[in-house]
Amino acid sequence: MHVFWHQRDLRLRDNRGLAAAATDETVVPVFVIDPEVRNVVGNRQWAFWLAGVRALEAQYRERGSDLLVRVGDPGTVIPAVASEYDADRVYYNEHYRPVRRERQRAVDDAIETTAVTDLTLVDPAGLDARYANHSRFYDDWQAREKPAPVPMPDAGSLAAVSDGQAVPDPDADIDLPAAGYGAARDRWERFLADGIDSYSDTRDDMRAAVERSVGAVSRISPYLAAGMIGIRELWADATERYRAVDGDARRNVEKYRYELSWREQNYNLLAHHPSLPSENYESFPNAIAWENDPDHLAAWKRGETGYPLIDAGMRQLNEEGYVHNRPRQNVASFLTKHLLVDWREGLAYFEAQLLDHDPANNAANWQWTASTGTDSVDVRIFDPVAQMAKYDDEADYVTEYVPELRGVDPETIVDWPTLPGDERAALAPEYPDPIVDRNRAYERAQRVFETALGKR
Numbered sequence: 001m002h003v004f005w006h007q008r009d010l011r012l013r014d015n016r017g018l019a020a021a022a023t024d025e026t027v028v029p030v031f032v033i034d035p036e037v038r039n040v041v042g043n044r045q046w047a048f049w050l051a052g053v054r055a056l057e058a059q060y061r062e063r064g065s066d067l068l069v070r071v072g073d074p075g076t077v078i079p080a081v082a083s084e085y086d087a088d089r090v091y092y093n094e095h096y097r098p099v100r101r102e103r104q105r106a107v108d109d110a111i112e113t114t115a116v117t118d119l120t121l122v123d124p125a126g127l128d129a130r131y132a133n134h135s136r137f138y139d140d141w142q143a144r145e146k147p148a149p150v151p152m153p154d155a156g157s158l159a160a161v162s163d164g165q166a167v168p169d170p171d172a173d174i175d176l177p178a179a180g181y182g183a184a185r186d187r188w189e190r191f192l193a194d195g196i197d198s199y200s201d202t203r204d205d206m207r208a209a210v211e212r213s214v215g216a217v218s219r220i221s222p223y224l225a226a227g228m229i230g231i232r233e234l235w236a237d238a239t240e241r242y243r244a245v246d247g248d249a250r251r252n253v254e255k256y257r258y259e260l261s262w263r264e265q266n267y268n269l270l271a272h273h274p275s276l277p278s279e280n281y282e283s284f285p286n287a288i289a290w291e292n293d294p295d296h297l298a299a300w301k302r303g304e305t306g307y308p309l310i311d312a313g314m315r316q317l318n319e320e321g322y323v324h325n326r327p328r329q330n331v332a333s334f335l336t337k338h339l340l341v342d343w344r345e346g347l348a349y350f351e352a353q354l355l356d357h358d359p360a361n362n363a364a365n366w367q368w369t370a371s372t373g374t375d376s377v378d379v380r381i382f383d384p385v386a387q388m389a390k391y392d393d394e395a396d397y398v399t400e401y402v403p404e405l406r407g408v409d410p411e412t413i414v415d416w417p418t419l420p421g422d423e424r425a426a427l428a429p430e431y432p433d434p435i436v437d438r439n440r441a442y443e444r445a446q447r448v449f450e451t452a453l454g455k456r
């Protein structure tokens with residue numbers, strides 16, 4: 001008998017650890033509600049995961065088995081389950097978040113284990129620990145073989161157990177998308193049918209983002225982050241599509257496959273640098289002179305900075321737990337550059353709010369945007385006015401989330417932070433004034449980062 005320990009891999013299909021555990025043996029599957037992990041997961045994501053655990057439990061039950069749900073420290077719970085079912089080995093998929101690594105090591109110390117690479121297409125251990133930039137990573141990564149999805153284990157290899165334990169209800173009543181593999185697959189199929197062939201051309205289309213059209217971007221991130229669908233399954237389908245089409249469609253599909261390589265690189269970073277969520281990846285000759293003004297941080301969190309694109313992004317985050325990638329980059333840049341607030345503050349807030357929070361993607365992207373990570377540009381600063389002019393010039397996205405600006409001419413909204421105060425007050429009296437001056441904040445950020453880099 002083997003035990004399979006589910007963590008952030010809430011699925012039966014394309015689950016490499018589960019498939020390995022079920023090879024020539026019967027498997028008892030278990031999920032542990034770990035109070036310490038619970039403490040580092042936002043309420044929204046936690047509720048989504050619990051719904052995913054419930055969906056997984058139903059899948060096991062349909063196959064004459066059951067998911068054991070236990071509460072406690074996996075370092076003691078998992079060996080106890082193994083001994084209860086007379087299992088001689090525990091399988092799990094390797095997770096890289098520091099708190100999970102500690103748990104995995106505690107289980108390794110207590111019982112025979114097999115850790116399996118599942119979260120990524122290419123095992124981080126087989127890649128370099130450091131690449132100068134994404135292109136270097138990509139060149140190496142794309143040349144590696146990508147394994148095919150693994151099948152679901154046969155019902156016969158799942159232990160005929162029955163567990164009386166109920167999956168607890170979430171702490172709060174939160175509006176969530178449907179959870180579990182079926183919902184993930186459904187979303188993915190809609191994207192394969194309606195989106196992937198035009199992904200590169202439409203991914204920054206903010207009107208589509210407002211309409212939550214599945215086509216423009218896949219919105220698969222909450223499912224990937226919870227492991228409700230496997231990465232090899234996405235890759236295999238995208239690759240099949242890539243081979244089936246040509247011309248523009250092929251270029252678009254390739255862009256989607258390329259985006260997945262960012263996730264792979266971020267996991268590579270986290271696997272080799274466990275301090276990625278807490279320490280600057282790059283070292284600086286001088287300390288970065290963060291301002292860390294608590295009022296600025298609070299205004300940013302509320303979406304009340306007086307910068308329309310930033311406020312729309314933050315309000316989307318607060319309302320939905322999701323932010324489109326374009327505003328996501330902008331809000332992160334604004335916090336760390338225009339406001340000079342330490343990226344770790346932004347990371348923590350995203351972690352608490354995002355439905356798709358992913359320890360590797362969040363940490364690596366915050367560091368990239370804050371210019372402390374792997375970006376090949378020394379100091380990257382997004383200008384929120386120019387970004388809105390380029391990507392949301394009709395103000396579709398901004399007016400969806402910032403009702404105070406509805407009815408104002410879009411061109412005026414684009415220029416909002418640069419308008420005279422009395423003009424702004426007359427047009428949208430309820431909307432806050434910009435909390436920093438656009439040019440002065442930009443120049444100050446440039447100065448602070450160049451000083452940290454020793455260039456001044």
Ligand SMILES: Cc1cc2nc3c(=O)[nH]c(=O)nc-3n(C[C@H](O)[C@H](O)[C@H](O)COP(=O)(O)OP(=O)(O)OC[C@H]3O[C@@H](n4cnc5c(N)ncnc54)[C@H](O)[C@@H]3O)c2cc1C
Nearest residue numbers: 217218219220221262263325329332356357358361362365
């Ligand atoms: C500051 C900041 C924090 C972020 N935090 C997270 C996070 O916690 N979780 C998360 O999944 N993504 C994060 N991202 C990356 C990106 O914004 C999201 O992956 C994307 O918006 C999810 O929407 P989607 O699934 O529709 O993306 P699509 O455009 O459909 O892309 C498909 C998939 O490709 C991957 N991908 C796309 N862009 C990136 C990227 N820049 N970095 C890594 N992977 C990418 C994701 O797995 C994504 O689900 C962050 C980006 C920034 C700038």
